[in-house]
Amino acid sequence: MDTLIKELENIVGKTGVLLGDDVAQRSVDWFTKAPCEAKAIIRPQSTEQLSQVMAKCHAAKQAVVTHGGLTGVVHGAVASPNELVVSLELMNQxxxxxxxxxxxxxxxxxxxxxxxxxxxxxxxxxxxxxxxxxxxxxxxxxxxxxxxxxxxxxxxxxxxxxxxxxxxxxxxxxxxxxxxxxxxxxxxxxxxxxxxxxxxxxxxxxxxxxxxNMPSEQTALVAVPSFNALTTLLKLVSKELANSLSAFEALWNNHYTLMTSETTKHTALLATDSPFYAIIETLGSDEKQEAEAFARVLEQALEAELITDAVLANSNTQRQGIWEVREDIETLVHELNPMFSYDVSLPIVHMDEYVTALESKLKEQWPETGALVVFGHLGDGNLHIMITVRDASPHSRHQVEDVVYGSLAAYNGSISAEHGVGMEKRDYLHISRTPEEIALMKRMKLALDPKGLLNPGKILG
Structure with missing residues (x-):
């Protein structure tokens, strides 16, 4: 491989090849912070350079793993010592x-x-x-x-x-x-x-x-008394704010309570005794008209007892404070560590049943299991689930995955809503894809990458 790396250096230049500590100091997984183990990182500056790099790797039958911003969480950027990484970091214009x-x-x-x-x-x-x-x-x-x-x-x-x-x-x-x-x-x-x-x-x-660009932005955090009220609220805002609704994020009580506890930097803008919370946001072009429509819908929701309390952001600072409760994943990981994280999707109508059954199964198999935290993009059927366990061994992870992913089959759910499959979920792909679909995926892979050089071991194994 050393000869190949020299040839690649002639293509991308000395600064385009990283070796040794410059490779190891890079983390290939946002959650685990696992170091990169690749033999080298190749950094082309153009499509032409990358084309030459891949032609050389193809001739040498050298496997390559692609790196972007390294924010993935399904081990999609993991590379072994006998693999090379191609990073697109210098192609950033x-x-x-x-x-x-x-x-x-x-x-x-x-x-x-x-x-x-x-x-x-x-x-x-x-x-x-x-x-x-x-x-x-x-x-x-x-x-x-x-x-x-x-x-x-x-x-x-x-x-x-x-x-x-x-x-x-x-x-x-x-x-x-x-x-x-x-x-x-x-x-x-x-x-x-x-x-x-x-x-x-x-x-x-x-x-x-x-x-x-939509200059008018309306954001509210609301407390919701039940899952049925949550889905009815989604239907209401989807209808009444159809031309401006841009986000509908759901937070289970376990998520909201944890993120606004005394050990975090976030303030509880609403009391922590509601079973569900939602962040509703609209984007529009007329500030006055959008604000009036937004407030009117919140009033309707209060009158219909779909929400029990609400905080409407009156500034960018307040808006940011609401969203930070949802987006501050670093704090969430810190509070739950060690934990297993999952990204799934399923029909909205089955979400509450799925989460309730999941919690019951986890407590049955692991009575001392710590927190189960649930939040997600309810409007598009995507849930993020985080589970703390005392034993964070690979064996325990596999057992928990069997429960989390296996429970999706009854609802025709997906093991990955938006994070991808990588290496972490490939053994469960059959839950969300039929044998015929997987066979077609393999045929496509064989047609486009017959030597199996691109990101080997990901998605299909």
């Missing part, structure tokens, strides 16, 4: 912004936050938003088909991508940098790579869809 066509052309290594800020500068917005915005990259968002807090209005990352450029395992460059919303000329090839977690090709550039 915003290449073009078309305010008329509402598009932005970017390299894969640019961060989500930079894209959001660039869109704001021309009075537009990039709709994807998630807590890791400052470090996650567009390439990673595409590779995992990221979701976030505004899926209910704008959809997943898939809906934000118009065109892609991808380097295949043999170095072939497939450039489909479409800038049009409507293009039915044959297969939509980009869809194969969105959500493929770097197993079919390496995304290098993308054309992103922009939306009009």
């Amino acid at each position: 915003i290449e073009n912004i078309d305010a008329v066509g509402s598009t932005m052309q970017v390299q894969a290594g640019v961060t989500l936050q930079r894209v959001q800020e660039a869109a704001q500068e021309i009075d537009m917005q990039f709709a994807l938003d998630l807590g890791a915005r400052g470090s996650c990259t567009i390439g990673g968002n595409i590779a995992t088909n990221a979701g976030g807090i505004r899926v209910i209005r704008y959809g997943m990352m898939r809906q934000q991508v118009l065109g892609l450029e991808v380097v295949l395992s043999d170095g072939t460059v497939v450039s489909s940098m479409n800038t049009m919303l409507k293009n039915n000329a044959g297969y939509d090839l980009k869809q194969m790579f969105i959500g493929s977690e770097g197993t079919l090709g390496i995304v290098t550039r993308a054309v992103l869809r922009l939306h009009p």
Whole structure:
């Protein structure tokens, strides 16, 4: 491999190759902080360089793992000592912004936050938003088909991508940098790579869809007396605020109580005795009109006893305080450590039944199991579940996973709503995909990466 690394250094330059401690100091998993064990990290600065790198690796039958912002939590960036990492961190430019066509052309290594800020500068917005915005990259968002807090209005990352450029395992460059919303000329090839977690090709550039900027932002935290009231509230705001509703986040009592306890930095804006809480947010163009409509709907919800209390943000500081309770994952991890984290989706109507049954099964098998914390993007059927255990061994993790994922089968749920499969969930893929679907995935992998060099061991094993 040393000879190959020298050849790759001739392509990307000395600064484009990291070895030894420069590799080990990088963490490949946001939760575990596990160090990178790859032989080297290769950092191309262009699609052309990456194409040459992959051609060399293909000829040498060298496996490659792609790195973006390293905010993943399903071991998708894990690399063994006999593998190389290709990092897109130096390919981080915003290449073009078309305010008329509402598009932005970017390299894969640019961060989500930079894209959001660039869109704001021309009075537009990039709709994807998630807590890791400052470090996650567009390439990673595409590779995992990221979701976030505004899926209910704008959809997943898939809906934000118009065109892609991808380097295949043999170095072939497939450039489909479409800038049009409507293009039915044959297969939509980009869809194969969105959500493929770097197993079919390496995304290098993308054309992103922009939306009009919405200057009016209304945010409220509400207390909800029951799950039935929670789903009825979602129906109410979805109808009455249909043109502006951008987020509907649900917090179970166990999450809200933990995040506003004395050991955290967050203040309990509402009493902690409600079984559920929700963060409701709208984006609009008319501040006065949006504020009146928002307040009117909250009044309706109070009168209908769908909510028992509410806090309406009157400033950006208050809005940020509400959202921090939901997005401060670092504090949550600190409070629950050691813990296992899960990202699942299932029909909204079955969520309460699933969570209740899950808690019962966990207590039955592990009477001394610590906290079960639940929160998520209720509007799009996505729940995040965190479970603390005294024994955080791999064996215990596997047992807990059997319960968490196995319980989804009865509801036709998904083992991964937005974080991907990686290595962590690949053994449970059969719960969410039929044998025929998995067989087709394997055929696609074989067709595009016949030597199995791209992100080996991820998704399909």
